[in-house]
Each structure stands twice: as structure tokens, then as C-alpha cells.
């Protein structure tokens with residue numbers, strides 16, 4: 527099972543890295559001359575910054591999960607040590623918290 531998980535995590539790793547790079551590239555586009563276009567450009571930048579932050583955050587989580595996998599601690603909640611449900615890991619391979627802890631920290 528670990529090989530599957532590793533392959534999935536590596537896939538996510540390149541996906542989030544690609545997204546972080548793409549948004550970074552878009553953010554470096556020159557600001558247009560036209561006033562209306564500038565306003566639009568600023569709005570786009572806000573959206574892009576949100577996406578870039580999210581991609582970088584998820585990338586860190588994926589890297590952490592790969593480190594836990596290598597250390598033999600993958601699938602254990604980093605907060606309480608409980609086993610993370612297989613269905614949760616299936617949906618979110620980089621999950622580092624069990625459902626209970628995730629709910630506790632979400633609010």
C-alpha cells in the first residue's frame with residue numbers, strides 16, 4: 527500500500543509545485559497601462575495570490591506526508607497519534623490529522 531501512497535503523494539507534489547509556479551509566473555505579468563485593466567489586474571492578482579498561498583501550503587503538507595511515510599509514521603494523526611481512517615487518506619493523502627482532531631482545529 528505504501529508504494530501506492532507514495533506515488534499519489536509524488537503526483538500531488540508535482541501538481542502543487544506546478545500550480546505554485548504557474549501562479550507565481552502570472553503574478554509577475556506587467557501591470558497594464560489602461561486604468562480599467564489595472565483594476566481588473568489587481569483583482570486577478572488577489573485571486574492568484576490566494577491560489578499561490580494555497581498551493582504552497584498544500585505542497586508543504588505533501589512534503590510532510592512524504593517525510594512521515596519515510597519515517598514509518600504515515601497515517602498516524604500528528605496530534606493525538608490515532609490511526610487516520612483509510613477513507614480520509616484516500617480522499618486526502620496528505621492528511622496529517624484524524625477526523626476528530628481536524629474538526630477540533632477547524633473551528
Ligand SMILES: [Zn+2]
Pocket residue numbers: 603604605606607608623624625626627628
Ligand atoms: Zn487525532
